[in-house]
Amino acid sequence: MKILEVVDKKSIQQFLDITNLIYKDDENYVRPLDIVVNEVFTPEKNPFYKHGSATRFIALDNDGQVVGRVAAFINEKKAFGYEQPTGGMGFFECIKNQEVAFLLFDAAKEWLIQHNMKAMDGPINFGENDNFWGLLIEGFSQASFGMQYNPPYYQAFFEAYGFKTYFEQITNKLDLTKPFPERFWKIAGWVVKKEGYSFKHFRLKNRDKFLSDFETIYNDAWQFHENFVPISKQVLNDTIDKAKSFLEEDIIWFAYHGNKPIGLLVLFPDINQITKHFNGKMNLLNKLRFLWMKKRNVMSRARVVILGIIPKFQKSGIESGLFWHLKGAVEKKPNLTELEISWVGDFNPKMRVLQDSMGADFSKKHITYRYIFDEDKGSNNRASTIPRDTKS
The missing domain is CATH 3.40.630.30 (Gcn5-related N-acetyltransferase (GNAT))
Structure with a gap:
C-alpha cells in the first residue's frame, strides 16, 4: 500500500475515477462533474488560492489499483481564527478498509502539520460551504447539486480515527x-x-x-x-x-x-x-x-x-x-x-x-x-x- 501526491494528468484522472469503484452499485450516487472538482484545485480558477494552498493524494494497493483519495488545504483567512490553526481535508473516498482510510487521513494530517496547522476540519471544501461540505450520516437519497454524498461506512472511519463532531448540518425539504x-x-x-x-x-x-x-x-x-x-x-x-x-x-x-x-x-x-x-x-x-x-x-x-x-x-x-x-x-x-x-x-x-x-x-x-x-x-x-x- 502506498500514498501518492497528485501531480500529473494520470494521477488527476485517477483521483477523479476512484468514484467509479466506490459507487459502482449505488443508484443514488451522482458523480460530480470532473470540471467542477478540477477547478477547486486550479489556482487560476479558484480564488481561495490567493489566501491559501491545497494538495491531493491517492492510495494505491499492492497491485497498483487506486483504492482511495483525499485532499488537504488551508484557507489562511480562517485557519488562524481558531484556538489552534486549523486546516481542512475533503474529497475523501475510500474502499471499505479502515487501514486505507487511516493512511489517507495521515497523509492529509502530515501535509497540514508541515504547513503549521494543529487541527483539521473535514470533510470540507477548499471554497465556500455551499459545496462539498460535511459527511452524510442520515438520508442516503440522491444528493442535489453541490451536496455531499458518501457511503454510510465512512462515519465509522472518521470517528475511529479520532474526529469529533464540530457541528451538525440539517437539510430539510x-x-x-x-x-x-x-x-x-x-x-x-x-x-x-x-x-x-x-x-x-x-x-x-x-x-x-x-x-x-x-x-x-x-x-x-x-x-x-x-x-x-x-x-x-x-x-x-x-x-x-x-x-x-x-x-x-x-x-x-x-x-x-x-x-x-x-x-x-x-x-x-x-x-x-x-x-x-x-x-x-x-x-x-x-x-x-x-x-x-x-x-x-x-x-x-x-x-x-x-x-x-x-x-x-x-x-x-x-x-x-x-x-x-x-x-x-x-x-x-x-x-x-x-x-x-x-x-x-x-x-x-x-x-x-x-x-x-x-x-x-x-x-x-x-x-x-x-x-x-x-x-x-x-x-x-x-x-x-x-x-x-x-x-x-
Missing part, C-alpha cells in the same frame, strides 16, 4: 404541491404590503448591482457566524459565471427597505437530475444533452442555497416576503415540485425555527468533524451558537 402553513402566508401578505419594503428578482443584465447588494447583505447577515470572513465580489462573480447555464433569474430574490438591500433568497435548479447521466463528463455531446433535458423541464427540484436577512430586519417577516414572491415564480414552473433547504447548522437556531414555520420536513443530516492533532494544545469544543437575537 418542502413539498411544493402542498400549501405552506396559513400563519406563514399571513405574515408574508402583511410584509409585502408594508410601506418602504420592495422585492426584486435577480437579472443577469444588472448583475453588478445585484452582486454588490449580495455582498452587502452577506457581510452583515453572516457577521455573527464563528470565524466569519467577508465574502468577496470576485467569488460571487465566479459563482455566477459557473452557474449561468442553469440559473433562473426569477427564483433568486432580494429584499429592500428603501434603497437599502436587507435580505436575499438564492435558489438553483438541481442539475444533478440531469448530470447523473454524464458520469462526470461535460463533453460536447453531454452539453447538448444538458440543453435538451433542461428544455424538457426534467428538473423537478431546486435547492435553497442561501437565505439571509441583515440583523436589523430579522424577526420582521422579510423571509416570508421573499418566499411570497418566490411562490409566484414557482407557480409558473409546474415541473418544480420540491425545494431542498440545504443546509442549516446546529449553531443557527433561528434558521431552524424558520424551517419549522414553513412546514419543512427532515431530509438529510451531515456532520462536519474536527480532529485536533494534539489534544493538550487545542480544544474540540463544538462550533459557537449564533445568538437568537442579533438585531442590536
Whole structure:
C-alpha cells in the first residue's frame, strides 16, 4: 500500500475515477462533474488560492489499483481564527478498509502539520460551504447539486480515527404541491404590503448591482457566524459565471427597505437530475444533452442555497416576503415540485425555527468533524451558537 501526491494528468484522472469503484452499485450516487472538482484545485480558477494552498493524494494497493483519495488545504483567512490553526481535508473516498482510510487521513494530517496547522476540519471544501461540505450520516437519497454524498461506512472511519463532531448540518425539504402553513402566508401578505419594503428578482443584465447588494447583505447577515470572513465580489462573480447555464433569474430574490438591500433568497435548479447521466463528463455531446433535458423541464427540484436577512430586519417577516414572491415564480414552473433547504447548522437556531414555520420536513443530516492533532494544545469544543437575537 502506498500514498501518492497528485501531480500529473494520470494521477488527476485517477483521483477523479476512484468514484467509479466506490459507487459502482449505488443508484443514488451522482458523480460530480470532473470540471467542477478540477477547478477547486486550479489556482487560476479558484480564488481561495490567493489566501491559501491545497494538495491531493491517492492510495494505491499492492497491485497498483487506486483504492482511495483525499485532499488537504488551508484557507489562511480562517485557519488562524481558531484556538489552534486549523486546516481542512475533503474529497475523501475510500474502499471499505479502515487501514486505507487511516493512511489517507495521515497523509492529509502530515501535509497540514508541515504547513503549521494543529487541527483539521473535514470533510470540507477548499471554497465556500455551499459545496462539498460535511459527511452524510442520515438520508442516503440522491444528493442535489453541490451536496455531499458518501457511503454510510465512512462515519465509522472518521470517528475511529479520532474526529469529533464540530457541528451538525440539517437539510430539510418542502413539498411544493402542498400549501405552506396559513400563519406563514399571513405574515408574508402583511410584509409585502408594508410601506418602504420592495422585492426584486435577480437579472443577469444588472448583475453588478445585484452582486454588490449580495455582498452587502452577506457581510452583515453572516457577521455573527464563528470565524466569519467577508465574502468577496470576485467569488460571487465566479459563482455566477459557473452557474449561468442553469440559473433562473426569477427564483433568486432580494429584499429592500428603501434603497437599502436587507435580505436575499438564492435558489438553483438541481442539475444533478440531469448530470447523473454524464458520469462526470461535460463533453460536447453531454452539453447538448444538458440543453435538451433542461428544455424538457426534467428538473423537478431546486435547492435553497442561501437565505439571509441583515440583523436589523430579522424577526420582521422579510423571509416570508421573499418566499411570497418566490411562490409566484414557482407557480409558473409546474415541473418544480420540491425545494431542498440545504443546509442549516446546529449553531443557527433561528434558521431552524424558520424551517419549522414553513412546514419543512427532515431530509438529510451531515456532520462536519474536527480532529485536533494534539489534544493538550487545542480544544474540540463544538462550533459557537449564533445568538437568537442579533438585531442590536
